[in-house]
Amino acid sequence: TARVLARWAAVRTTALGVAGNLPVLALLVAVPWLRGRGVTAGALLGAFTYLVQSLLPALHTLMTALGAAGARLLVVLDRILGPGPVREAAPASAARAPAPGGPPAPGARPAPAVELRSVTLSYGVRAEPVLDSLDLCVARGEHLAVVGPSGIGKSTLTRLVAGTLAPSGGEVRVSGRAVTGRAAAELAALRTLVPQEAYVFTGTVGDNLAYLRPDADRADLDAAVRELGLRPLVERLGGLDGPVRPAELTHAERQLVALARAYLSPAPLLLLDEATCHLDPAAEAHAEEALARRPGTLVVVAHRLSSAVRADRVLVLDGVAAVCGTHEEVLERSPLYRDLTGHWHGEPLRRP
Incomplete structure (x- = not known):
């Protein structure tokens, strides 16, 4: 399938x-x-x-x-x-974490940015799981791309990590802390989720950019505008104090504003759920590279396969078993990933 x-x-x-x-x-x-x-x-x-x-x-x-x-x-x-899913041992790069609640070992490294411990998600008691016993470990500062066909569970994964959806089984941890049951303010301090449909509100450009970081000064806002390539839009709207009318912005412009807002967020983890789908390939590459340079961890649900090539690692979801590794490793191990890259590029795309 x-x-x-x-x-x-x-x-x-x-x-x-x-x-x-x-x-x-x-x-x-x-x-x-x-x-x-x-x-x-x-x-x-x-x-x-x-x-x-x-x-x-x-x-x-x-x-x-x-x-x-x-x-x-x-x-x-x-x-x-179809038949029930066939489970596959988790790859070494996604090794099972210690038992939930256990104390860290002496001299242990800082907690990973994201941990999924045997996470399962089903929409109903009798339904086949969307995700089944998924183990994943994303290091601090890492850039992970999530790839798979539409409807396979990529957005579900981001919602689980963001804490807006509770798993049916297993545990999700961000910065060493379980996300299930936490208050919205606690979750906001841990992660920022940018969905496909960008939220922009009536106000000034500066108000929109500083929404997640109210104490951002002019220099911070200018840096976000520069890094995300937002200067032409900001100048057209009349500068940082210019008015924003959401209905007058294109889908791509709204996404750029939302990405610049995420760039300023103090949260250490950014989750992009096809948040660049309305950008052209050059603008998408520019935005993702800027967000990858930002201190913290970046998880991207890839809209184009070029996003996977830019990432440190790629997680492929195919409805049976997840495969995680570098772009080259996943090309060798995942027939689906080879199919996807072949459809996009005529032959499997490799790093330059």
Whole structure:
């Protein structure tokens, strides 16, 4: 099923690319014919503007929703009709942690940024688990990319680590502290979660950027703007004191604001749940590299496979057994990862 989902994602991407450009190409080809029948240049320009600014974004949203719904349907059918998951021993890089609640060994290193100890999550008593006995250890300062087909459990994993979803079994720890049952203020001090749909509110640019760090000064805000490549947007809005009207920002601009806000967050752990999906590849790379330079730990649910290549390690979820390692290690060990990288790049992508 994981390979079917990977191929489904590839077909969805190809269909979106072809269908999204066909109306524009058709209009360009038809220009001489339309001009010969009295259509003015202004009318043609208006039609082209409508296609680019209104129809294509709507088509993109529709295709994305249909593709995600289809992927989730495949996952649900597999969990209903398919055999139970086959467990695989956790890799050395995700070794089982000591028993919960046990005291640290003398001279032990600082607690990892993230630990999952035999974590299982099921949406119902009889349902097949979305995650099954998952062990994971993410070191402080590490950059981890999470990869897998749509609907396989990547967002579920980020919600578990963020403490907004409780596991059915096992334990999730952040900075050595269990997250289940903690107050929102305690969780906010441990991690910052940036979802796919970025939250931007009416106020000034500075208010939006400093939302998670109210004591940030002008120099801090300027640094975030510079690091995330937000300068053109900030200048267009009138500077840090300029007004923000969320409805007037594109999806990509809202995501950049949310990422700059996360950059300023004092929390030691950043979780990006496809938080760069509306950015173009160059802007996505620039943002992820800036966030990786930020002191702390970065966990990214990858929207593009290039995110995995930039990470220190990659976690591949395929609905059966998780595989974790460097990009090169996972290429050798995970057929699904080889399929995914092949669909995106024609041949498995390797580090330069």
